[in-house]
Amino acid sequence: MxxxxxxxxxxxxxxxxxxxxxxxxxxxxxxxxxxxxxxxxxxxxxxxxxxxxxxxxxxxxxxxxxxxxxxxxxxxxxxxxxxxxxxxxxxxxxxxxxxxxxxxxxxxxxxxxxxxxxxxxxxxxxxxxxxxxxxxxxxxxxxxxxxxxxxxxxxxxxxxxxxxxxxxxxxxxxxxxxxxxxxxxxxxxxxxxxxNSVTKKEFEVRKLGYSKIEFYDDDQIAIVALSYEDICKLDIELFMTKSLVDLALPLKTIKVVALMTEFTPNTVFCSFRTKGNVSAKRLAMVYGGNGHPNAAGCKMRRCIFEAEKKGVIENAKKLIKGTL
Ligand SMILES: [Mn+2]
Missing domain, CATH: 3.90.1640.10 (inorganic pyrophosphatase (n-terminal core))
Incomplete structure (x- = not known):
């Protein structure tokens, strides 16, 4: 060095x-x-x-x-x-x-x-x-x-x-x-x-984020999915959604969190967070993404939001089982 x-x-x-x-x-x-x-x-x-x-x-x-x-x-x-x-x-x-x-x-x-x-x-x-x-x-x-x-x-x-x-x-x-x-x-x-600089709009985004959290697999998986419609309603910038991936992370049972944001129609930005030796990077790589062991991301193009969401939940379950 x-x-x-x-x-x-x-x-x-x-x-x-x-x-x-x-x-x-x-x-x-x-x-x-x-x-x-x-x-x-x-x-x-x-x-x-x-x-x-x-x-x-x-x-x-x-x-x-x-x-x-x-x-x-x-x-x-x-x-x-x-x-x-x-x-x-x-x-x-x-x-x-x-x-x-x-x-x-x-x-x-x-x-x-x-x-x-x-x-x-x-x-x-x-x-x-x-x-x-x-x-x-x-x-x-x-x-x-x-x-x-x-x-x-x-x-x-x-x-x-x-x-x-x-x-x-x-x-x-x-x-x-x-x-x-x-x-x-x-x-x-x-x-x-x-x-101490959170704007009112960012607060609204957080409120929306909390309301969108869904849990799966005995609360080991949490997913926050924001559709293009949700994004339009609040008129938000992509960076404002970034912290939403952390909302469910403190829950004791959580192993995988996924944030899926359809920022433009049929293009979805995903962030994954994991705990312990469950690999976020492995999940991201399924979709051509990359990252760190416990924080990774990917971008899905030309996709159908609801179908991708189901796919991510299934892959997160496999990831926890060790079969992905
Ligand atoms: Mn850095």
């Missing part, structure tokens, strides 16, 4: 103009890692633009310099940096940067399935891309400003379910501790905006 950090450091030192990008449907880690890097590069005097193909969720809109995202026109860059994207398709409309800057790109990512699409691929499995960016900043003895700390801790908090997932290691805590210490910020400047 240190060799790669040295390589990135040399490339950044040589570059004056730098573009940063991260993945579609941004989450706290995509924004935290890319904006954390943005603040670092600005701090060392670089000319930096940031492009992300996504709507910004309400609770992340107070991150420092979030308004700079997509605020500039593309120009020629000396270097492009990608964060938190496992493959080029995750960059959405910005994936052309991968080919245009084939020889002048660095990526920071923490997904095991990363396709190594950049020239310098800093890929290491850990809690979050934000933790990896923090590692880089510490390794290169960079100054840690309040803005950097806020962004990076946001990424680490959100990608780990408030530091509760198995991906959290002792180092994750020491990185947070060091970021707090060096920047002098209080943790509440990160957590308060994150967890």
């Amino acid at each position: 240190n060799n790669l950090f040295d390589e990135a450091f040399a490339k950044i030192a040589e570059a004056n103009t730098i573009a940063i990008s991260s993945h579609i449907n941004v989450d706290g880690d995509a924004l935290g890692s890319s904006l954390g890097m943005y603040h670092h590069l600005k701090n060392i005097g670089k000319n930096v633009d940031i492009f992300i193909d996504s709507v910004i969720p309400e609770n992340l809109r107070s991150l420092p310099s979030v308004e700079e995202i997509n605020n500039k026109k593309f120009k020629d860059y000396d270097l492009v940096i990608f964060t938190d994207a496992a493959d080029e398709f995750r960059l959405g409309a910005n994936k052309n940067l991968v080919h245009e800057y084939e020889l002048k790109s660095v990526q920071f990512d923490h997904h095991e399935v990363n396709t190594r699409f950049a020239k310098t691929n800093i890929v290491c499995v850990m809690s979050s891309a934000s933790e990896l960016v923090a590692d880089y900043l510490f390794y290169t003895d960079s100054a840690i400003t309040q803005d950097m700390a806020r962004c990076l801790i946001t990424g680490m908090y959100t990608d780990t379910g408030k530091l509760s997932f198995s991906s959290v290691t002792p180092k994750t805590f020491s990185v947070i501790s060091k970021l707090l210490e060096e920047s002098g910020i209080n943790i509440e400047t990160v957590t308060y905006p994150l967890y």
Whole structure:
């Protein structure tokens, strides 16, 4: 890892103009890692633009310099940096940067399935891309400003379910501790905006989500299925439905949760969550999707919603039995 950090450091030192990008449907880690890097590069005097193909969720809109995202026109860059994207398709409309800057790109990512699409691929499995960016900043003895700390801790908090997932290691805590210490910020400047910014519409979506939960197989399986009609009634964005997959997860008996959202007619976005050694990834792969052991997803095209829903329930039952 240190060799790669040295390589990135040399490339950044040589570059004056730098573009940063991260993945579609941004989450706290995509924004935290890319904006954390943005603040670092600005701090060392670089000319930096940031492009992300996504709507910004309400609770992340107070991150420092979030308004700079997509605020500039593309120009020629000396270097492009990608964060938190496992493959080029995750960059959405910005994936052309991968080919245009084939020889002048660095990526920071923490997904095991990363396709190594950049020239310098800093890929290491850990809690979050934000933790990896923090590692880089510490390794290169960079100054840690309040803005950097806020962004990076946001990424680490959100990608780990408030530091509760198995991906959290002792180092994750020491990185947070060091970021707090060096920047002098209080943790509440990160957590308060994150967890107290739910909009009324998102609340309505949650209410709908609770009303749509169906249980199967002695309450081991829960499914939340939102039809295109449901989506139209509330006039919602796809990212607002994301958290619905977690609603049934705290139930003691649950082993598999599926969220199925027919966001456009006959196209269904699915998220799966599982507990213990029941594999969400295995279920997603049946439908050409992918993911992590306990969190995975897939997209179904040209499908009949009700039929797919029945299919998912059947496959979830097989998954629990170990016959999928
Ligand atoms: Mn991430």
